Amino acid sequence: MNWRLATLSRSLIARLVGISLLLLLLVQMAGFALVRNSIDRNARSQIAHTLDTDENVWRRLLEQNAERLRQGATLLTADYGFRTAVGSGDQHTIQSALENHGQRMGAAVVALLDTQLQVRSVSSDKGLGTFDQALAQVLPTLSASEQSSQISTVHGLPYQFVLVPMRAPVLVGWVLMGFPINQPLADEMQQLLAVQVALRVHGTDGQWGVPVSTLSAPALAALRKHSSEAVTELTHGHDTLLVRSMALGQEGPEQAQALLLRSVDAVVAPYRQLQWLLAAITLTGLVLFALGHGLMARWVTTPLRSLVLGTQRISRGEYDMPVEHTERRDEIGLLARSFDRMRIDIAEQQAEIRHLAYWDRLTGLPNRERFRNTVLAAISAHADYSPEVTSLAVITLDLDRFKHVNDVLGHAFGDKLLQAVAKRLREQIMAHGDMVARMGGNEFALLLRRTDSHAAMVVACNITQSFERPLAFGDQMVDLSAGIGIACWPQDASDVDTLLNRSEIAMYAAKRKLNGPQLYDPIMDSSSAQTLSLLTELRRAIERNELRLYLQPKVPLQGKPGLAVEALVRWQHPQRGLVPPMDFIPFAEQTGFVRQLTLWMFEESARLLADPRTQGMGLRISVNLSTRDLLDPELCERLQAMLVRHGVLPQGFCLEITESAIMDDPQRAEAMLNRLSQHGFKLSIDDFGTGYSSLGYLKRLPVDELKIDKSFVMGMEHDHDDEMIVRSTIDLAHNLGLTVVAEGVENAAILERLRALSCDEAQGYHVSRPVPVDAFLSWHAQRAWAQETGR
Missing domain, CATH: 3.20.20.450 (EAL domain)
Known part of the structure; x- marks a missing residue:
């Protein structure tokens, strides 16, 4: 199994499919990331525009609330009974009117101030002690502009105050009305625009508190952990909220902020579904692409495997089996036909090479290599028989004066002479299995099976007699002679190389003695062995002094x-x-x-x-x-x-x-x-x-x-x-x-x-x-x- 996996990992199919899938996956992932970033960027931009609207609505809501307070305060100042009580100093009536009117308006506090902005009466039993610090900040501004409203934080909760003058017809006093910015206002804002609202107050202890919020518990906890003054983005869990922060009231010990928050995930959620759908389509496309590409790659590589097997057969020297897929009309078929043509050409070349390797082109005789292999096979075939039963002989001959013929009459004439000599030597072969070969140059050899030295000498003498007849080439007559040597197996040698060598030694001895064919005699090569020994020792003579x-x-x-x-x-x-x-x-x-x-x-x-x-x-x-x-x-x-x-x-x-x-x-x-x-x-x-x-x-x-x-x-x-x-x-x-x-x-x-x-x-x-x-x-x-x- 591991071998198959390793083979698959190295196969062309796996590489083609793998690389293609990887490239496709990289492109899809890049597109997916680009789309995701674009959606997130567009969502944030959309939320920013929506928060602009939310901010305007929030400010408008505060203005409407302030206007409602002013209208309520104006009605109170226009009430005849209240004016009469103020003029007569009826404190009980004033107190009752302030309380009744504040309850109807839902105000947290309603107070009557004199022209010096000093409190004459208040609707709360607790008085204005709780609001003293806040009023000290807002009264100067409120008295300067009758249509304004001010927000100030009182004990961790923002309050909106309005101040309306009471004239008869001159200024006789002021009516102050305060309204808490609390949870109902935030809920109203959420119901109107589906935006999350949170009031954030920086207490005297240095910590930020959130007295009013429409946030969920995890988001509220994340906001309370946020200690910095500027909040632009809030993350809890997998959700991200973009924050628009607005200051409430003037700077003071207890600074307040109104935070408008919208969820990025809520905006992106519809697009996320599209992204998941795109991912599913991409995954399906990858699977289909892999299957289709695999089938296409197999369609391409299957014939390539056949071609590989064909080349392996050719490398082993098997040229008889045709290459497959030659009938295809595409590039694979063209390649297969080229391989098949190559197979045929190589087979023909190999046949020619084998012929050239074992045959002499000029004379048509076997060459030295084929002659040696034939002698070796003959020795192996006769090895099981005793020398008394069978033996074989090798006759080697070398033409005399052949170089002179080439120099005088030319090489073309010399080639004709060699062909004529080959023809005459073939005539001396009588028994089946005997062989004539050209050993090289003007040297020839004969293999005589089941022949002893006496019979081999007879054949050699016959060759000498055949050479006594001059060769005629047109007007040119050439006398032939040759030195002939004979060696027999197993009497003269036990192996093929020694047998051929000793036949040549006898041939060279015949050329020196000039008295006909010579049988091998050990005395003939003793001088050669001595000379070889002397040459070997001469190379060391200088070193040995x-x-x-x-x-x-x-x-x-x-x-x-x-x-x-x-x-x-x-x-x-x-x-x-x-x-x-x-x-x-x-x-x-x-x-x-x-x-x-x-x-x-x-x-x-x-x-x-x-x-x-x-x-x-x-x-x-x-x-x-x-x-x-x-x-x-x-x-x-x-x-x-x-x-x-x-x-x-x-x-x-x-x-x-x-x-x-x-x-x-x-x-x-x-x-x-x-x-x-x-x-x-x-x-x-x-x-x-x-x-x-x-x-x-x-x-x-x-x-x-x-x-x-x-x-x-x-x-x-x-x-x-x-x-x-x-x-x-x-x-x-x-x-x-x-x-x-x-x-x-x-x-x-x-x-x-x-x-x-x-x-x-x-x-x-x-x-x-x-x-x-x-x-x-x-x-x-x-x-x-x-x-x-x-x-």
Whole structure:
């Protein structure tokens, strides 16, 4: 269940519906809040206008009450009996008239005042003692204006007073009438306008009292808790009352306020019902929207799920099942048809890729990978049988001189040749399950099931005989030959890779021996294993200090001072002894390790020049550079760093470069030689005369020396042509301003002949064999002693 909920939460349907509902809900909530605020604002504005009317009505009500009091007081002053009693001073009659008239008017107090506003008689038995303070505030104002009325608070209750003069015809007195503003007046106001009324009195104790109110008990309690003078809004429970406050009477110890209150909720209540109806409509709309959007999303995502399943099948390599919903005419259908087209295209491409992965396009034969898998399957199928019952053989062949055919006749002709070879090889396959494959380039292989070494040799000889018939392509005839090797399972190998490898070893042995097909023999790859072992150990020889520096002297023939030597490397192997250079130098050149050997030789030579034992000799050391050295862009910087490290000069070195090294990449070699010459190194062309193209570059290269190859020097004693070559080379070098070194000097006769030909230096076994450094120093000391003693 949790998995389904998690899947639903991550599904497109849930996201679409959720986001849409959220957006809709946010819009509805924003609209709801806006409407609610607008209703509340409009309600408050409406109540404010209504309170303006309520305030006017309240003031008018007070004025009407005051007018009623004045009329009653005026009637009293006009009463003949009352006037007669006032004139005669009949106190009893005056008192009776005041009481009777006050009861009829509902006045709280009726009093007769003299012209000095002093009390002559009062309707109340208590007198005016209770009203003394209030009258002191209102009488001056009332006497100044006959039509006015004044309100004053007496013991926590507001009273409205009027004062009417009594004339006969001159002023003979005043009639005062007071009326309490109490609950009946508030009730009347509420009945007239449905407004709540409250009288609020600030007592001498500092507290606000509410003697008159039409409020409910909770609202009244909230008002009594309100201690501030200004009240604009009153809240109790969930109801809010807007308040209009009016002062009653003049400022005094007991300040009074009339409060008119109207409920906001009462005004908003009809709109609240509309809001709840809107909320219900919104909720219903959300539910309907969610259902409709969910159905629409499912209508969209259901085919998308089918497409996802289709892509998953395609990713697993299942291309046979068509994609669903391709019949739809909308965008989903277009997408489904595109996926189905992609499925068909990928299936076709995969089929082509599988064909290219296992078949050779040119010849139509299986390639190396398919051949290996077939051999592996054949070995697995025969694994349960003993070697006496069944075996299989692999024949590998490599065409001779195929590169020459490509170079001379072109690659198109070479392709036709390979196709013809494939056809002839197919003719040699007789048994079911055998296979011919092209392993790459001009190499082919045959798998022979249930075949021993003798039967495989017969097939190989048949292939050789079939190649004896030249191939004809139009007017062009091509002779075929190939090196053929045979290896058998399980006699020669126990697994497929070893079997193929040993078949190739036998094939390479056949190409070397040139005496027909060769069966695999363990002796054939012992040298290869030894070479691989030597290369592995050579990489650690420098770290283990197994390399040795040997020197072969070069002697001057024309009496010039100085001594030159050629630096050579020897490997003192801890088990194999002194390994000949030809056993590891060629392989070091093939693998690129020769650059490390060159740097090691230069380092040791620089160390020798810095040795105090060689100081004063005028020694110059020649170091050989390979093709890979010339192509190293950092060679100059590395050699210069060694010179600085040992404190020697570049003039103490002569760098020897073979013609073939220069001609492998003439432009880069020339650029590197120029840089070396600019750094002060002397440059020499080694094995001069064995190349083909160096004469064209000789005049441009910054070389200082030519070194004649020993093949010419050793033969000049008996071969006049070799002597002429040596003579011509010496003359050419001298004409170009170069010195000449002849190597391969094996006897004194050759040495003297070279001296006669003006050769500058000689090197060879007659002078000295390559010797270690200490032996060279001894040789030099003996030679110097012999020259001094003339021996």
